[in-house]
Amino acid sequence: MNIPIIDEVVEQLKVMPQPLQRQVLEFVRSLIKAEVRGTPGQQLLRFAGSIPSDDLQLMCEAIEQDCEQIDVDEW
Numbered sequence: 001m002n003i004p005i006i007d008e009v010v011e012q013l014k015v016m017p018q019p020l021q022r023q024v025l026e027f028v029r030s031l032i033k034a035e036v037r038g039t040p041g042q043q044l045l046r047f048a049g050s051i052p053s054d055d056l057q058l059m060c061e062a063i064e065q066d067c068e069q070i071d072v073d074e075w
Contacts, residue, residue, distance in 0.1 A: 003011075013021050051059075 013024060016024070
């Protein structure tokens, strides 16, 4: 089934209570106002290769060592 996104959103909104519809409307309006921030990748290319390979290796090892670790008592 290939339903356009707008149609799907409208169908979902039709079955929502009005307070939730209002929330969706406010959210959509906030998305429209949201300013795209950041730096285009093209401007960052001048930094490519500026980190020494030894440092990159250390960073890679730190990520591999510390990532994917779960502390069940953290939450």
